[in-house]
Amino acid sequence: MIIFDADILSIFAKVEEIDVLKHLLGDKLVMTPKIRDEISVPLEYGYTFPLQVISKIKTIPLNREVLEEYERLQQNFSLGKGELEAIAYCKTERCVFATNDIKAREFAKGEGVSVISLQAILKALWKKEIKSKEEVKELLKKIKETDNLNVSVETEREIFER
Numbered sequence: 001m002i003i004f005d006a007d008i009l010s011i012f013a014k015v016e017e018i019d020v021l022k023h024l025l026g027d028k029l030v031m032t033p034k035i036r037d038e039i040s041v042p043l044e045y046g047y048t049f050p051l052q053v054i055s056k057i058k059t060i061p062l063n064r065e066v067l068e069e070y071e072r073l074q075q076n077f078s079l080g081k082g083e084l085e086a087i088a089y090c091k092t093e094r095c096v097f098a099t100n101d102i103k104a105r106e107f108a109k110g111e112g113v114s115v116i117s118l119q120a121i122l123k124a125l126w127k128k129e130i131k132s133k134e135e136v137k138e139l140l141k142k143i144k145e146t147d148n149l150n151v152s153v154e155t156e157r158e159i160f161e162r
Contacts (some may be wrong), residue, residue, distance in 0.1 A: 001028050003086040005099040008118055013049040015142045018056050023130055030060045031056035034085040066092045079104055087113055119159045
């Protein structure tokens, strides 16, 4: 399974491409309860994009071992509760964590968790022929505009090189 953080899920929801993530990963794409809570917050302010995530992405239950690991990880105050819960789940259940947050990515790696980034997901979309390279370039452009995301030239090169 691949546990997604709220940031990547909201990015794809805002550009109305949650289905493309589902196509890429199928039932492997899940979120934790705290990620679901985080993704739901914009609903309180009238935004509807979270509904795409909530209706299409399964929220996984947590067992006692995951909750204990989460409690241990909570000593790290630089990350949000959703990220820490996702990392705890991934560490305990040997899953992959998908995040666009560099701090969360480094922390997860330090805990022995495998991590994938937004750029890896975008690259996989054209490599697995779910979208063409041109469609992924358009998707990235839309993401950058919609989410006000800065992507370096090096990162873009990384996404589109073979």
